[in-house]
Amino acid sequence: METREKILEVAKDQFSRFGVRSVTMEELARAVGISKKTIYQEFEDKKDLVKEVFSKILDEDRQKMVALLEGEDMVIEHLVKMSQMMRERLSSINPMVIVEVQKYFPEAWRIFEEFKTNFIQEDLIRVLDRGKELGYFRSEIDSRIMAKVRVNQITSMFDPSNFINPEFNFVEEQMVLMDHFLHGIFTEKGRESFNSKKASII
DNA sequence: TACCGG
DNA sequence: GCCGGT
Structure with missing residues (x-):
């Protein structure tokens, strides 16, 4: 699966479960198993x-x-x-x-x-x-x-x-x-x- | 990973 | 103090 798709998939799951603001970009990166930098390469903010x-x-x-x-x-x-x-x-x-x-x-x-x-x-x-x-x-x-x-x-x-x-x-x-x-x-x-x-x- | 600024 | 963004 593409990185972008994987990020979206994990983000969807985490946001749905815990809320958007309580999931930090740091935590999301960890959950996906990538660095924050990679997320910011795919998404503006x-x-x-x-x-x-x-x-x-x-x-x-x-x-x-x-x-x-x-x-x-x-x-x-x-x-x-x-x-x-x-x-x-x-x-x-x-x-x-x-x-x-x-x-x-x-x-x-x-x-x-x-x-x-x-x-x-x-x-x-x-x-x-x-x-x-x-x-x-x-x-x-x-x-x-x-x-x-x-x-x-x-x-x-x-x-x-x-x-x-x-x-x-x-x-x-x-x-x-x-x-x-x-x-x-x-x-x-x-x-x-x-x-x-x-x-x-x- | 460390750091800045909001 | 935390967290988004670099």
């Missing part, structure tokens, strides 16, 4: 490294989401699995990291914001439109507005005010939100299809 780690994480999610859209009739499964993916992503990251990145690494946070609007939202619009064509979702729903609503529901997990003092378990809350969202857009056919296969996809 710590901000740059954090940004690249974040891009890598989002790239992995992007790949998975593209793969989800492969099947012809995968509309409902797509929405369910996307929710699943985001829940897994959040539980794999130390909540402290989210706060740190927003506060001290605004460029990395911007990457995440762009991912939300440019990718997740556009992906949802396509899925909602496809679901309407297939008769799973009511034709009168506005795909663009509902896609935005759904992005906000999903990413509310990453809003510190929602996870610092959680009133509910966030997994349970996301499940309830997803169920409510789906039932709000389903046609009769969509609802029946969901009920008949929900045991196998949830």
